[in-house]
Amino acid sequence: MLKSGTYLAKPKAAAIGSVGAEGKPVVKVLFETEDGEVSWTGWLTPKTVERTMGALILLGFKGTEDDFASLSLEMLDTESQVEIVVQVQVYQNKVPRTDKNGVPYMEVEFINRPGGAQFRNTMAPAEVKNKLSGLGIGAILASKRTSGPTLPKEDLPF
DSSP: OOOOOOEEEEEEEEEEEEEETTTTTEEEEEEEEEEEEEEEEEEEEEHHHHHHHHHHTTTTTOOOOOTTTTOOOOGGGGGSSSEEEEEEEBOTOOOBBBOOTOOOEEEEEEEEOTTTTTSSSOOOHHHHHHHTTTTTTHHHHHHHHHHOOOOOOOGGGO
């Protein structure tokens, strides 16, 4: 059984469907890890569709909008691994969802490239200076270098 953590995984099954009384459209992908299987739900709402499509691209989806309507495992890269972050599934009121024996249901929270999340946009040094001017970083660095980091007394090793 999987526990909360980060795992290397490959997609094992994929489909589009709907959930709930309102029939909200979702993508479901079942992942296989060395320690077990776990599913991911990609919501297809105006607020979440971009994140869901980004995850599918990480999984190797190269199709068009028309192809997407019939999403299946064959449309994903089942040979390459991704890194998934697995957590306990919770209800909207933050109560863990469990089975009849009290065992928590696990779900994929994030899908990343192997090696962790990557920066999408790096900045040139001039852009960094421009965006961070006024934060006093130079003064903070100088202060920390002369006084050292501040730790609460109870955290001091002596």
